[in-house]
Amino acid sequence: MKLPRTLLLLSLSLLLPSLAAGAKDNSERFVDVEKQQKFDDQAAAIRQQMKPGGRFEFTTPEERRQVDEQLATITALLQKRSGSSLDDDDQLDIYAAQETANAILTQRDGRRLICEFSAPTGSNRKVKQCVTYADRVKAHKESRNYLRETMGKSPSAGEKIDGL
Structure with missing residues (x-):
């Protein structure tokens, strides 16, 4: 089992520098072990951002648990x-x-920005x-709450509706 992990680590170490040089990575890394001295501060900031009102407030309780375990x-x-360097297995586990x-x-x-093409009502042009x-999650929750309130206040089948 030692050989495949070592081979994987070696291949990753050879591929990553060439990929980094060839293409610009626009994705943001939230957990980054390169800054080891600041990792505890980074982990505390991530846990804070997973609370309501934070950047990652929409994580589910299960996802929060998983992120906490990984941290x-x-x-x-x-x-x-x-002070000493990590062995290959530990480096792979951290990665x-x-x-x-x-x-x-x-x-x-x-x-995170979500873009989609859609045709407005009455048009074929997307x-x-x-x-x-x-914003998308908040709009979804507001719509769901509005429908729940509206459905709760709707007249039953036998009642008269004012004005009709």
């Missing part, structure tokens, strides 16, 4: 390091935890409409 794994591995946390946080980022993930 704890990274912290434990970095503490294990204590996996970092990627898992970043995937969840990127998906639930309230500032228009590009962009909205942030936070």
